[in-house]
Amino acid sequence: MKNYELVLHRVEADLAAGRLRIGGRLPGERTLAEQLGISRPSVREAVRVLEAMGVVRTATGSGPEAGAVIVAEPVSPLTAVLRLHLATNHLPMGDVVQTRLLLESWSAREAAGRELEADELKAAEGLLDRMDDTGLSPEEFHLLDAEFHVALSGLAGNVLIAAVMTSLRSAIHGYVLAAVPNLPDWEAVAVGLRAEHREILAAVRGGEPERAASLVTAHIRGFYQAAQLAPFGGEGGTA
Amino acid sequence: MKNYELVLHRVEADLAAGRLRIGGRLPGERTLAEQLGISRPSVREAVRVLEAMGVVRTATGSGPEAGAVIVAEPVSPLTAVLRLHLATNHLPMGDVVQTRLLLESWSAREAAGRELEADELKAAEGLLDRMDDTGLSPEEFHLLDAEFHVALSGLAGNVLIAAVMTSLRSAIHGYVLAAVPNLPDWEAVAVGLRAEHREILAAVRGGEPERAASLVTAHIRGFYQAAQLAPFGGEGGTA
DNA sequence: CTACCGGTGTGGTCGGACCACAGGGTAGGG
């Protein structure tokens, strides 16, 4: 048993038992070291891991914002894990895209079947309005695009799936952007994407689950085919 | 910019550029510290993070197995992130189960639509045979059960989804086990689960995607309802 | 009453030291 794991187990146990809550603070590194009978460097290694896992946020200084504060940020660790494993080339980009397709089509179906608050849709709509600006560069456009898709999957109400979607989009971002030059006419593509987005949102708002899901599937598939990316054989959503 | 991040970026860049491959080794901690102009403790913090992310495996001693070896182990970090965030109670168990349902039904549909090698199915079948042993405790049974479901999702051929499934199962394990006492007759339930497993595998082998998917959905839903667990309203798979 | 300014506690970093471990080269015995 390595020493830093003592800290990890201690923190996990404290979380599970409710002794630590979001917004709470870990004891100081020196205190923790003394309590567990280990050295400060060992404690620091554990805190770094917790930070990388999105469980704490550290800050120097004093006051309520300083120290190791408990947070709940699952997106950044998921993104980091994805990025690193994509870098090893042992995680095919095709699998990532396929997973995205699955999660998004499900989210759209689910969201269309729920009672949505008006302000939930407002955020997504605002993004679409901003995407109407024809002066946007492909990169700016795609950032808004990604944000829209993430917002859409958030409407399904499953925080895990929303978090995974966010990570997937981050991981895919560079990949998609690199393929923009493959498109024969970017502006024409953008026009098509805008229309499809509106259509998807309308289907979600109108409570048409199957239509929303198939629109999303077609929307994503269409773009990847146009950009000559990731030939993926899987279904993703409902056929 | 914190010092340990220098190491993370360096390693990620080396991975992306192909200077580091699976099976390769990181420079020694002392060497790395000198190269980046930082101290060894800073390097160690970064290595710990990489280890927690499943990118390296560290070992003492000498020889080809010692040092920080590059590996590709996405499952353990995903599991750890899930466990920690479940402990914070900011990740509802219902969402985890719902996600599992989605991934598994998709995997079953996908697997049934593929050409499978005989030995791919062998592993799953072997697990089912072992589960026929009536002397198994609920915990032993459930471990095999989880392994079977993971193997099943592996048949779809998407390593990301398979990895996520493995993590979800680990996260759910304790939760499910704690609910076994809720079951009026464990042995009767086990008999039903065995039959359903065989049926699912048959549908996958027989190339019946929709049947496989709906069997899986019913299989999972049935168990959760019997154990009076996680009332989840979502669809998960195709309705 | 206000503005300044040090005290105090936080994480961030560093250098050095020692330990346990495992492999490989070497010196010794057969």
Added chain:
DNA sequence: CCCTACCCTGTGGTCCGACCACACCGGTAG
């Protein structure tokens, strides 16, 4: 000549003590 036992070397694992930068907070001077 071969085999065995030993020691040397390099690895990560751990620890100590120190100093820095930072941010709040309280006392103090105006």
